[in-house]
Amino acid sequence: MMETFDYVIIGAGSAGSVLTNRLSEDASTRICVLEAGPRDWHPYIHLPAGFIKTFHMKSVNWAYNQEPGPWTGGRSIYAPRGKTLGGSSSINGHIYNRGQRQDFDTWAQLGNRGWGYPDVLPYFKRLERRVGEGDETYRGREGNLTVTTMDWKDPLCEAFMEGAVSLGIPKNKDYNGAIQEGVSYCQRTIQNGLRMSAAKAFLHPARKRGNVDVRTHAHVTSIIFEGKRAVGVRYLRGGKGGVPVEVRANKEVILSGGAYNSPQLLQLSGVGSPDRLQSHGIEVRHALPGVGEGLQDHYAPRSVARVKNIRTINELRRGLNLWVEALKWATTRRGLLSLSPTMVYCFWHSGETTESSDLQLTFTPASYKEGVQGELEDEPGMTVASWQQRPESRGYVRVRSADPLAPPIIQTNYLVEELDRRVVVAGMKLARRLLQSAPLAPYYAYEDFPGPNVQSDDEFLAAATERGTTTFHPGCTCRMGPVDAKWAVVDDQLRVHGLQGLRVVDASVMPRMISANLNASTLMIADKASDMIRGRVAMEAVKFPEMA
Numbered sequence: 228m229m230e231t232f233d234y235v236i237i238g239a240g241s242a243g244s245v246l247t248n249r250l251s252e253d254a255s256t257r258i259c260v261l262e263a264g265p266r267d268w269h270p271y272i273h274l275p276a277g278f279i280k281t282f283h284m285k286s287v288n289w290a291y292n293q294e295p296g297p298w299t300g301g302r303s304i305y306a307p308r309g310k311t312l313g314g315s316s317s318i319n320g321h322i323y324n325r326g327q328r329q330d331f332d333t334w335a336q337l338g339n340r341g342w343g344y345p346d347v348l349p350y351f352k353r354l355e356r357r358v359g360e361g362d363e364t365y366r367g368r369e370g371n372l373t374v375t376t377m378d379w380k381d382p383l384c385e386a387f388m389e390g391a392v393s394l395g396i397p398k399n400k401d402y403n404g405a406i407q408e409g410v411s412y413c414q415r416t417i418q419n420g421l422r423m424s425a426a427k428a429f430l431h432p433a434r435k436r437g438n439v440d441v442r443t444h445a446h447v448t449s450i451i452f453e454g455k456r457a458v459g460v461r462y463l464r465g466g467k468g469g470v471p472v473e474v475r476a477n478k479e480v481i482l483s484g485g486a487y488n489s490p491q492l493l494q495l496s497g498v499g500s501p502d503r504l505q506s507h508g509i510e511v512r513h514a515l516p517g518v519g520e521g522l523q524d525h526y527a528p529r530s531v532a533r534v535k536n537i538r539t540i541n542e543l544r545r546g547l548n549l550w551v552e553a554l555k556w557a558t559t560r561r562g563l564l565s566l567s568p569t570m571v572y573c574f575w576h577s578g579e580t581t582e583s584s585d586l587q588l589t590f591t592p593a594s595y596k597e598g599v600q601g602e603l604e605d606e607p608g609m610t611v612a613s614w615q616q617r618p619e620s621r622g623y624v625r626v627r628s629a630d631p632l633a634p635p636i637i638q639t640n641y642l643v644e645e646l647d648r649r650v651v652v653a654g655m656k657l658a659r660r661l662l663q664s665a666p667l668a669p670y671y672a673y674e675d676f677p678g679p680n681v682q683s684d685d686e687f688l689a690a691a692t693e694r695g696t697t698t699f700h701p702g703c704t705c706r707m708g709p710v711d712a713k714w715a716v717v718d719d720q721l722r723v724h725g726l727q728g729l730r731v732v733d734a735s736v737m738p739r740m741i742s743a744n745l746n747a748s749t750l751m752i753a754d755k756a757s758d759m760i761r762g763r764v765a766m767e768a769v770k771f772p773e774m775a
């Protein structure tokens with residue numbers, strides 16, 4: 228007999244983990260969670276500096292490659308994605324950054340009721356256990372997700388922040404508080420020197436409840452429909468070459484496969500643009516042209532300077548130094564191995580738009596070969612990555628074929644909009660000014676990338692085209708919006724338009740890119756969705772003084 232659950236959740240990533248936790252609070256509810264990847268046992272997942280290893284580790288990473296775009300100099304940019312319990316939160320850079328008030332207010336203005344900043348703030352708070360500074364209006368203290376502040380006080384980081392102040396950028400005690408703008412050490416999902424993934428914070432505690440069945444190496448290949456109602460899913464037990472299995476959902480199928488895989492799975496199941504599906508021989512179940520369209524991401528060139536008179540992480544991770552650091556981590560849970568790939572965050576204006584700060588810059592006292600995270604350079608270096616917070620360019624995710632195991636076509640169309648090109652160039656120029664600021668002068672040897680020959684806007688743009696990479700923030704491929712918006716895939720309850728028993732809950736439902744890395748807001752989306760699914764009243768919106 229076919230196994231039947233109340234809910235089948237596809238993907239145990241950031242969103243899937245939160246959903247599992249919240250839905251399983253109702254003891255009589257039975258939940259099946261299907262995850263294509265393995266359990267999250269690998270030590271590199273839990274050791275923060277293990278980021279650099281999992282970045283390319285195919286056993287826990289989908290390791291996609293994007294299509295070359297018109298502004299990527301013919302390059303196909305690498306796109307890692309977590310494939311294990313915790314999903315991308317198990318391989319990400321640990322940064323905790325929610326975004327600006329205006330981001331969520333814009334979602335609401337697009338016709339999504341209940342998604343303005345006052346509505347979503349209570350969920351951000353409910354999820355987190357902030358350790359350290361934070362105004363109680365904005366920060367939570369009792370959630371499962373521990374958020375700490377970088378505890379590595381590095382002279383180069385300090386000099387970078389002083390450099391920012393010398394350029395008129397103020398220090399900000401909490402970029403997740405009232406105002407994002409300014410410079411500070413970053414906030415991280417790290418506790419006692421170990422990664423706080425969504426699996427650790429939400430999924431694993433839920434598994435102890437007894438009403439949750441988490442299946443790993445379970446690659447979902449399609450959603451099963453009866454008419455317009457989703458009633459279950461098909462998956463391959465053991466992944467590629469595995470045994471096909473079906474499970475049923477009494478109440479709902481919830482798709483939390485992430486911004487690349489969720490639209491792919493909808494298309495494989497016959498939901499999408501009819502012409503495109505038919506061209507791959509996929510039978511059309513439901514015409515919904517917005518599926519996979521609208522992909523957005525942050526595009527970041529990384530400016531690198533050579534460093535003198537001080538050690539950088541490049542040298543610390545070699546030879547005897549590494550042993551010293553390993554010992555330090557083993558005894559104190561601090562030091563190099565507890566570090567995230569970026570340490571200082573800076574939010575500022577490009578001058579190209581009149582809205583709130585539109586640039587995000589990160590600083591690391593380290594540098595990577597070819598400017599791509601994954602392999603540190605041998606000589607001392609420091610890096611400023613800079614990106615536009617709210618790009619306008621949009622791309623797509625489309626099936627390559629009807630084969631569910633084939634990677635999807637990912638075209639982000641970075642920089643196709645002129646505004647995006649202007650803001651990215653402004654970001655690189657600010658990165659140069661920051662690296663050349665007086666407080667960093669004792670350590671600054673020379674600029675390696677883009678290099679002194681790059682002076683004009685066109686030269687900066689050419690450099691950005693040559694070396695920019697993803698910041699790993701794909702979203703907006705199953706956008707939330709009203710039924711009459713032709714791009715919309717889900718309504719503001721995250722139900723797929725025109726179908727029953729099916730929701731999408733993950734980073735793909737964002738209608739528009741936000742001014743942040745996407746983990747925090749994806750967790751928030753899932754927490755808010757859990758109240759909708761359980762039929763509970765939404766948390767009370769925060770009343771700010773100016774709204775009274």
Ligand SMILES: Cc1cc2nc3c(=O)[nH]c(=O)nc-3n(C[C@H](O)[C@H](O)[C@H](O)COP(=O)(O)OP(=O)(O)OC[C@H]3O[C@@H](n4cnc5c(N)ncnc54)[C@H](O)[C@@H]3O)c2cc1C
Nearest residue numbers: 238240241242263314315319320321322447485734744746
């Ligand atoms: C290298 C990297 C660094 C990042 N750094 C940061 C950072 O520092 N801070 C931050 O806020 N954000 C960061 N991000 C982004 C952030 O982690 C993601 O935006 C967020 O985790 C997305 O959550 P999600 O639930 O949408 O998808 P995911 O967490 O990716 O979860 C999707 C899950 O679904 C599973 N799945 C997919 N398809 C199937 C299928 N067919 N069958 C079964 N299972 C399936 C996947 O294996 C995965 O476990 C980073 C991401 C990466 C990859």
